[in-house]
Amino acid sequence: MRLASLQTLLPHRALSAIVCRAARWTWSPWKSLLIRQVVRRYRVDLGEAAQPDPAAYPHFDAFFTRALKPGARPLAPDPAALLCPADGRISQAGRIDAGRLLQAKGRHFTVAELLADAAAADVYRDGTFVTVYLSPRDYHRVHMPQDGTLVETVHVPGRLFSVAPSAVAAIPRLFARNERLACHFEGPCGPFAVVMVGALLVSGVETVWGGMQIPPYARRIAGRDWRGQGIRLSRGAEMARFHMGSTVILLLPAGAAALIDDLDPERAVRVGTGIGRLSESIFPTSARPPTM
Numbered sequence: 001m002r003l004a005s006l007q008t009l010l011p012h013r014a015l016s017a018i019v020c021r022a023a024r025w026t027w028s029p030w031k032s033l034l035i036r037q038v039v040r041r042y043r044v045d046l047g048e049a050a051q052p053d054p055a056a057y058p059h060f061d062a063f064f065t066r067a068l069k070p071g072a073r074p075l076a077p078d079p080a081a082l083l084c085p086a087d088g089r090i091s092q093a094g095r096i097d098a099g100r101l102l103q104a105k106g107r108h109f110t111v112a113e114l115l116a117d118a119a120a121a122d123v124y125r126d127g128t129f130v131t132v133y134l135s136p137r138d139y140h141r142v143h144m145p146q147d148g149t150l151v152e153t154v155h156v157p158g159r160l161f162s163v164a165p166s167a168v169a170a171i172p173r174l175f176a177r178n179e180r181l182a183c184h185f186e187g188p189c190g191p192f193a194v195v196m197v198g199a200l201l202v203s204g205v206e207t208v209w210g211g212m213q214i215p216p217y218a219r220r221i222a223g224r225d226w227r228g229q230g231i232r233l234s235r236g237a238e239m240a241r242f243h244m245g246s247t248v249i250l251l252l253p254a255g256a257a258a259l260i261d262d263l264d265p266e267r268a269v270r271v272g273t274g275i276g277r278l279s280e281s282i283f284p285t286s287a288r289p290p291t292m
Contacts, residue, residue: 023061034060042137048072065140065241075236075272082257082276083145083235084269085194086248087138091131093263099125104169113176114195116156116221123191126254130275134245141241142248143271148185150231156180157218163199163247181205181213189256189279195249196240204243236272255279
């Protein structure tokens with residue numbers, strides 16, 4: 001509880017705004033120092049980056065949101081595979097129990113709280129979820145878990161607590177309290193949602209269809225209807241990115257997909273690997289279950 005109390009007192013948005021400016025400062029000694037520190041401390045593999053030279057990035061944020069070389073994240077070949085949307089580690093994954101998601105041992109929150117919409121949450125009441133934590137060493141672009149047409153985005157205001165494992169274990173309902181962007185899609189097996197959760201010192205959330213979504217920070221819930229605008233993204237395509245690291249939560253309705261059995265907490269995952277299989281009624285075959 002001490003961690004939760006201390007973080008509650010912090011000026012979350014002010015600190016994140018400072019980090020936003022610092023991460024985009026182009027003064028060479030500053031940006032080079034930050035990049036070197038992160039590469040060394042977190043053992044970042046720049047060999048897979050489209051730009052492997054750390055000195056070539058104009059500022060730290062450009063390094064943090066770096067693209068990868070073509071083919072660095074091959075997609076699971078089974079067309080029915082549900083793809084992992086982000087590099088990182090599994091925080092939790094499994095069944096949504098009567099509208100409740102597991103955050104950490106002994107801690108839960110509801111889909112309605114996460115989406116800030118009880119009606120939208122109802123479709124996921126007995127579905128499945130996957131929560132992926134992105135650390136500073138990870139690739140910070142988020143990709144589509146399956147084909148999808150964008151229906152709506154909802155920017156939900158909130159705090160910016162850390163989403164590191166220690167904070168997730170200590171702070172009640174953390175993901176439902178942090179600032180976040182819920183992206184609602186329609187896919188081959190029905191609706192699904194990808195929720196980009198902000199965090200302490202995370203300076204932005206950007207989407208491929210709308211540019212920077214956070215900041216500005218929201219004062220009230222702000223939804224945007226994208227129906228009829230033809231924003232359709234293929235499985236594995238980039239959909240968004242974090243400017244500094246955070247957490248992605250994937251929501252699926254009951255019967256839409258079966259997750260693989262071993263998505264245990266702390267399991268390392270990568271974009272494009274199979275984390276489940278979409279409904280047999282849509283993809284009825286003999287294709288092998290997806291593997292990591």
